[in-house]
Amino acid sequence: MIDAPKPSPSLSAALRLPFDPLLALAVVGLGVCSLVAVQASSPDELGSYYVVRQAAYFLLGLVLAAAVSRIDYSRLRELKYGLYALLMLSIVAVLVFGSVSRGSRLSIEFPFFSFQASELGKILLVVVLAAFLTDRSRRLDDRDTTARTMLLALIPAAVVMIAPDLGSATVYVVVAVALLFLVGTSWKHFAALGALTATAVALVLVAVPAVGLTVLEDYQKERLTAFLEPSADPADAGYQQAQSQVAIGSGQRTGRGEQATQTRLDFLPEARTDFIFAVVGEGWGFVGAGLVLALYALLIWRAIRVLTMAKNLFGALIAGGIVAMLLYQVFINVGMNVGIMPITGIALPLMTYGGSSVISNLLAVGLLQSIYAQGREASARKGRVAAT
Amino acid sequence: MIQRPEDRLPTISPRLALRIAVLGFVALGLFALVFFRLWYLQVLTGDQYLAEARENRVRELRIQAPRGDIVDRDGRTLVTNTQATVVSLDPSRLPQTERDLAATWGQRAGRREVLPKGQRGRPVPIPPIPSRELRGRFESLGRVLDLGAEEIHSRVIRSLAVVPYGDVNLAVDADRAVLNYLSERSGDYPGVEITQRYLREYPYDELGAQLFGTVGEISPEQLEQERYRDVQQGTIIGQEGLEKSYDRYLRGQDGVRRVVVDAFGRRESSDQMKDTDPVSGRQLRLSVDLRLQEAGQKALREIGGGLPGAFVAMDPQNGEVLAMGSYPSFDPNRLTRPITQERYEELYGEEAGAPRFNRAVSGSYPTGSTFKPFVALGMLQSDQIDVGRTINDGGSITVGGQSFQNAGGQAYGSVGLVKSLTVSSDVYYYTLGLQAHSVDSDPIQAFARKIGFDRPTGIDLPGEFGGTVPDEEWFNELKGLEQECREEEERRSCGIADLDALWTAGQTVQLAIGQGGFQASPLQLATAYAAIANGGDVVTPHLGREITDAADVTLQRIETDPARKIEFERPALEAVRQGLFGAANLPGGTSVGIFDDFPSTLRVHGKTGTAQLAGKGDSSWYAGYVPGGERPIVVVATVEQGGFGAERAAPITCRIMAEWYDVDSECSGGASTSD
Structure with missing residues (x-):
């Protein structure tokens, strides 16, 4: 794999770039699990409708990821303004032209495809923030750096909140905080951020409602607090949580397979999307759910490794942002499936049915492979330099 | 060779290394948390959740078993079943106050029943509807079923007084349009159920009405009795008469249909659950002879001249009852359907001569x-x-x-x-x-x-x-x-x-x-x-x-x-x-x-x-028998306040015997003025 690369970048050279096979294995494994679970949760009368579409998204995403992995991500640093503009334009466009589904305006309908801008936005934001922080890596103690980084994340977060898409908004904020953390921002800044957040929360939950303004919709508050006491009313969020736990618990050690009912018979709404983990849990039990968790652990481990071997800070920060994004989404989604996290509508990366999510996450994996490839390339060159 | 700055490998500073390590530990911590939660749900408490999931999906529906027919000694059907659509009210969906009222009323009415007839006084009045909300419910339901709110309330009270948790029958064989209306708006009428049920049917109307008795849902007290050991709650059992005496043969075994339903209670087509088929009850063949019974009741009615009376015809050799009647009689078909209290009193009360009372035995x-x-x-x-x-x-x-x-x-x-x-x-x-x-x-x-x-x-x-x-x-x-x-x-x-x-x-x-x-x-x-x-x-x-x-x-x-x-x-x-x-x-x-x-x-x-x-007129009695031969018979007849024995009871006996021996007789000759 550490073949001598040609000094000038060409197509054949790009194809010969190395890639991380374990990372690829984790992604393909999750893809297979996703297809199996999507099929299991499909009503019989729909046949393979969903699974075929999900497979198509995966194929398209893998092609795009492969392409991305062969180019040097470092060029993206120059495009940061363009990428940020794309991010803002797309999520605003969704707000304006998007179609409403279950009370949220999350996507723009195209023929055969509905584009959920906030998903792609997560990747775009990681790249933009990584670029911004790389630029400012010598001025980290400047409060301005921290403030601007947060602002860059909070603006799109505020826009998707209008949709309303609370889940994506929190992803944006988490990514920003994680990148600030990795780049080495002082603890004092985090303390200040914490204080600000506490004040804001107090305002949103107490002061503003007191004057009669609505920031969080009632259903959002309900969803956020439902996991504290799941109830039996199918109309409320606690019902979903309770049914999800029943689904996963009833899977026991090896799952109910064909006998699965919770996820097949609509007891658990949205089994294909937000609660796909429950489908695995019910159908294949602790063995299946454990395997999926292990694949995610593999994915995160490889991503952290990519982070350590990036050839430059920009790459390390992109990898770090992706790690934070994946880890946060996996934890929140699985957490809400097993009943320890509130329901926030965050997708399970690479598992949840849906083109925007699958393709965006595969693009992220493509970026990781690119960072890996460039890192290996650089260290090989350095090694050779050292040798001569 | 001089390296350009951007190609320079990032030397991982101790600070970055520390923060990557923190990130790694956070990841490890989160995975461990989720993993143990999963372990808890699936391995430690999985049984519970599996039971809950099964409960979610399986609904058990009772399939009523038809009761056995009752036939006369030659196999002619005296009691059979008919299927009917019943609109009923599930008492568990009624407010507790209403159920409490029914219990109190039932106790008072029960105390009155045990008093001697002369001292009972006025019937215990039905208490008023306890709440405005319930009145509204009864009124809107009443508009559909063409019943007054008070009437529905009264039926609920009377039914719950007898069987506290049993469904209250409101209408039987209601109009198709009414049934459709109710089932489409089931949300507006909480607790209202529409079911297909077997009702008892009596092809000969008044014939032997006091013998057969009634059927009804098993009561909590009965559920605890040894004779109903294997009877499920909600089963219809014989409550009076022969239906009660021979209940274990007539009853049959209700079936259970287990249906897999989805979250909205819709049945799933991929239904692989095992049903238990209902087992219909056995047929009871009586020693009663339909023709003799008809003749006896006709004679009692005609010769008795509308006075209360009774007759028994029996095989003296083995005690087989060949006919047994009591006048006044009634049409039990009417009792299988809900009727108003007033109508019940009118048809079956003391004023009507208590037609359900079997004078021949009681x-x-x-x-x-x-x-x-x-x-x-x-x-x-x-x-x-x-x-x-x-x-x-x-x-x-x-x-x-x-x-x-x-x-x-x-x-x-x-x-x-x-x-x-x-x-x-x-x-x-x-x-x-x-x-x-x-x-x-x-x-x-x-x-x-x-x-x-x-x-x-x-x-x-x-x-x-x-x-x-x-x-x-x-x-x-x-x-x-x-x-x-x-x-x-x-x-x-x-x-x-x-x-x-x-x-x-x-x-x-x-x-x-x-x-x-x-x-x-x-x-x-x-x-x-x-x-x-x-x-x-x-x-x-x-x-x-x-x-x-x-x-x-x-x-x-x-x-x-x-x-x-x-x-x-x-x-x-x-x-x-x-x-x-x-x-x-x-x-x-x-x-x-x-x-x-x-x-x-x-x-x-x-x-x-x-x-x-x-203080009353003389009662007419006759007891006679024809011994020996293949068809011996003993007959007793009485007509309350019917005068001398030879005036009414003897001719009634004669008519019954004439029917039995196929003798052509008017039974009108002679009439002694001594007894």
Whole structure:
């Protein structure tokens, strides 16, 4: 794999770039699990409708990821303004032209495809923030750096909140905080951020409602607090949580397979999307759910490794942002499936049915492979330099 | 070679390394958290969740098993089933206040039921609807079902008072449009259910109505009883009559349909659950003969002239009841559907003559002269008199300063045992009564008890009257009751007994002609006459003959208690039989002429009776039998306040016997004015 690369970048050279096979294995494994679970949760009368579409998204995403992995991500640093503009334009466009589904305006309908801008936005934001922080890596103690980084994340977060898409908004904020953390921002800044957040929360939950303004919709508050006491009313969020736990618990050690009912018979709404983990849990039990968790652990481990071997800070920060994004989404989604996290509508990366999510996450994996490839390339060159 | 800055490998600063390590540990921590939670859910508490998931998906629906038919001795259907759509109300969806009201009302109404008829006072009123919200619910439902809110409330109260958790039937066979409307708007009418149910159907309407009884949902008390050990809650069981006696055969076994449903309660097509099929009940074949039953009820209705009465026709050899009727009767088909309280009272209340009351089994009457043969047998069997004893009947006798006369005031002159029964000489029996009173062993009462007037006959119907044989002990008991009642109620008299009265000869004299506190049911009298007819077997009467399958194949014969044997002294029994034969056939006989159309091969024996009840007209009685041959029969008939025995009860008996032996007779000849 550490073949001598040609000094000038060409197509054949790009194809010969190395890639991380374990990372690829984790992604393909999750893809297979996703297809199996999507099929299991499909009503019989729909046949393979969903699974075929999900497979198509995966194929398209893998092609795009492969392409991305062969180019040097470092060029993206120059495009940061363009990428940020794309991010803002797309999520605003969704707000304006998007179609409403279950009370949220999350996507723009195209023929055969509905584009959920906030998903792609997560990747775009990681790249933009990584670029911004790389630029400012010598001025980290400047409060301005921290403030601007947060602002860059909070603006799109505020826009998707209008949709309303609370889940994506929190992803944006988490990514920003994680990148600030990795780049080495002082603890004092985090303390200040914490204080600000506490004040804001107090305002949103107490002061503003007191004057009669609505920031969080009632259903959002309900969803956020439902996991504290799941109830039996199918109309409320606690019902979903309770049914999800029943689904996963009833899977026991090896799952109910064909006998699965919770996820097949609509007891658990949205089994294909937000609660796909429950489908695995019910159908294949602790063995299946454990395997999926292990694949995610593999994915995160490889991503952290990519982070350590990036050839430059920009790459390390992109990898770090992706790690934070994946880890946060996996934890929140699985957490809400097993009943320890509130329901926030965050997708399970690479598992949840849906083109925007699958393709965006595969693009992220493509970026990781690119960072890996460039890192290996650089260290090989350095090694050779050292040798001569 | 100089490296350009951007190609320079990032030297991982200790600070970055630390923060990557922190990130790694955070990731590890989060994975561990989720992993252990998963372990807890699936491995440690998985069983619970699996049970919960199963409960989620499986709904158990009861499939009602049809009850077995009841057929007559020749297989003609008397009781069967019909399917009907029932609109009912699930009481668990009613407010607790309404259910509490029903319980209180039920207790008060129940207390009233146990009081003697005269002292019950007004029926317990239905309490008002407890809340405005419930009134609104009843009103909107009432508009659909064309019932008033008060009526629905009253049905709920009355139904819940009997079966506290049982569905309240509101309408049966409602209009298609009404059913559609209700099922489409089930959300607007909480607790309203529309189900297909089997209802009992009675093809011959009033025929044998008091025998069959009713069916209804099993009560919590019944659920705890040993005889209903394997009966599920919600099962329809026999609550009265034959339905109750033979419930375990008729009942069948309800089935269960387990359906897999989705979260919205819709049935899933991929339904692989095992159903338990309902097992229909067995068929009960009665000893009752439909034609005889029809003839009996017709005769009772026509000859009885609208007066209450009863008849029993029985095979004296084995106690098989061939026909049994009570007037007034009713159409049980009406009782399978909900009716208003007013309508119920109108049709089945005391004002309507309590048509559901089976007078043949539960009626308690002085039987008048029909008791005389047993007085004679008691005195003969205890050697107090012998068969040749004659008494000079001067038309009256004075006992303790009180004059007792023959009915109609006739004097029969020298009367022997045979003649005493043929002409029904009261003076003869007064004399025997007076004689018996002087004997400590109470020979009349002893024999009356021996032949069964002191106990239920053991017929396979609930609610049988056990009879009263008066003696000194009984008399003192009554006085004790009167005393108790006066003290408790603080009244001057309860009308049970005269505390100053003593057990005197006059009372035994009265007993000797079937009066003076003596009470028996028509069935008891029939059983006693059967013993005379068959030579000493006190049979156990029964209606149930055998249990068959739907194709009339016998599965099980119904066993009854063996007859009790009475050793009759032959000459005594023959003399009594002769007297009874004479009464129906010889000149001077009390029922002579009535059976004139019967061929001489059918030796009709019979005794008239005219029983007096204080303040009421005389009741007409007849007890007769035709012994021997292949088709022996014993018949007892009575018409309350129907006059002399020969006026109504004897012709009714005659009609029943005529039907039994296919004799063409009007049964109208003769009518003695003595009893």
